[in-house]
Amino acid sequence: MSEGLRERKKRQTRERIQATAMRLFVERGFDKVTIAEVAAAAEVSVNTLYNYFEAKEDLVLPPDQASPQRLADIVRERGPADSPARAVLSRLRDELRDHDPKLGLTEGFGAVFEMMRNAPTLTARLEDLGRQMTDALAVLLTEETGAEPDDPEPLVVAGQIGWFHSLVFAEIGRRVTAGRSPDSIATDMLRLLDVVEEQLGARAFTYAVRDAREEHPCSE
Incomplete structure (x- = not known):
């Protein structure tokens, strides 16, 4: 339309x-x-x-662009035989390769990041946003797996995913402030995600794998 x-x-x-x-x-x-x-x-x-x-x-962090549902949405949209951790890892890799502006991979973003870092209310909102993303993902994982409300596993898995998601943004900010180019930052972050995948191990990437027979929620 x-x-x-x-x-x-x-x-x-x-x-x-x-x-x-x-x-x-x-x-x-x-x-x-x-x-x-x-x-x-x-x-x-x-x-x-x-x-x-x-x-x-x-004005800096519009709710429609900095959504607390970002991680949950990525996981909710994952394809058959895909796990939550794998879905988020793949999305980050795609965004890094595309130099997606939401990651700050644009020329001149260093000044924007510095401005944000020097504003207490913005840094507080970013920290709160990260917590909200992890909490929303934990709720989704609990629902999808049918876990009991007090089962810590969905929360732990959501925390691991939220951690490496936040790590990428933090490391991008550090490099942007140092004046590194978007190309070199993207290369560094792709390498970082390779290490994340190696260190987290198979358990994290096989948790809550979507059944290949399950209808994709976006296919309707």
Whole structure:
């Protein structure tokens, strides 16, 4: 379905607001820029800005792009004979090879990462987001495996997956700040994931393998 005129204008307005905010935040620091200043620079009212972004932090980490359901969604969409850990590992490898912007593999992201690292409310949100991703994945694994509510195995497996997912983002940030190129960072992270796969071992990658006879949830 093609995008209508109204939807296109709304998307363009949202993108303009976010791009303007990111420019100001990088130039002056997240905590030193007000919502009113962002709205004025983007040529919209404060009320209009809040129609698109409920909180100042959403301008940097929009809920639709930084979703607590990211890991659960990847696992939920995995194919037949695939395990949760394998699905997340494969997705990260694909995103690294594609230099997916959500991983920060773009030129100039170093300044953005530095801005985020210097804003306590943003670092707190990132930490909370990581916990929410792991918690949501643990709930899904408990449901899929039929484990008892107090069974620690789904939580432990979710924690392992959440750990290597977070590790990739942390290491990308460290290298971006050091001025490394997206190509070299992607190469390093692919190598890191190879080590993760070797170290976690077969048990982690054979837990909750989807039955090959099970209908894929996205095939309907």
